[in-house]
Amino acid sequence: MRAAFRAAALSTPDLDARVLTAHATDREPNEVVLKGEEPVGERMRECALSLANDRLAGKPVARILGRKEFWGLTFTLSDETLEPRPDTELLVEQVLECCGDRSAELTILDIGTGSGAIAVSLLHELPRAIAIGTDLSQGALLAARANACRNGVGERFFPVACDGHSAISGDFDFLVSNPPYIRSMDITTLDVGVRQHDPVLALDGGADGLAAYRSIARDSRHLLRRGGYVFFEIGYDQAAEVAAISVESGYENISVFQDLAGHDRVIRGFRAT
Incomplete structure (x- = not known):
């Protein structure tokens, strides 16, 4: 997610990726950094991919999260x-x-x-x-x-x-x-x-x-x-x-x-x- 956001020249790619990944995996943003290598289920991966696509389409993070x-x-x-x-x-x-x-x-x-x-x-x-x-x-x-x-x-x-x-x-x-x-x-x-x-x-x-x-x-x-x-x-x-x-x-x-x-x-x- 982070690499895709950087490639798209989003203004805050790392932060956006961390917040959206946390949301998709039901974690706090700081846990994404500390536990980033832990495996997640297919449902969470699909959710993260959907959120990433929304962000790449221009939808603000706050709108994605609601x-x-x-x-x-x-x-x-x-x-x-x-x-x-x-x-x-x-x-x-x-x-x-x-x-x-x-x-x-x-x-x-x-x-x-x-x-x-x-x-x-x-x-x-x-x-x-x-x-x-x-x-x-x-x-x-x-x-x-x-x-x-x-x-x-x-x-x-x-x-x-x-x-x-x-x-x-x-x-x-x-x-x-x-x-x-x-x-x-x-x-x-x-x-x-x-x-x-x-x-x-x-x-x-x-x-x-x-x-x-x-x-x-x-x-x-x-x-x-x-x-x-x-x-x-x-x-x-x-x-x-x-x-x-x-x-x-x-x-x-x-x-x-x-x-x-x-x-x-x-x-x-x-x-x-």
Whole structure:
């Protein structure tokens, strides 16, 4: 498997081979290294071959396994959810930076919750917070609900089926969103693992990639209490435009945060009045 992955120039061939072999042989990844010479049965060999073929066809490892680690938690994936990515952990970090007392009773609105990765991770760190997660996709909401329960915060996570925040009212402390932000014309240029396996609904941000930001920012300010914050994940080249949209929508003290690669990744806005 490893040799085939190397020959195919996969970005992490050794790691992929180890993880998939572990899955096929019902072992932990480190056991694959320590017990790699031990014989396995025909069923396990066939399973490993099938997994390898899926990976060589461009299917991401997380999609093959049906789960992904994020913020130290495990999230089940479905066809209707994005695969949570490490860059999104920056948004979680920045929300927590603004929390002050993490034991406070806080309210969070996660627009386009998908797998629930952002909301569930925040609830895991904020023991008295509650979160509403909205999504157009029923399949995504079922996955988010299952992930909340799996990670011990199910009683504080409330999925709502709606377009954006159209069915929501209230005064939230935090509004968070990782909306679709890829320009429509760029969808076909994405990596095959994203293009073929992430839902287009969660990728396509319209002609300029900014449609969801306009919709959310324009109509969401009234959902935040005075002193509340809005957080958006953004594309690496969208900071100036999303910042302008946020200011036009009445948000103040706009801040931009960079990911580990130095790319603009998260924007924060503040409702002062």
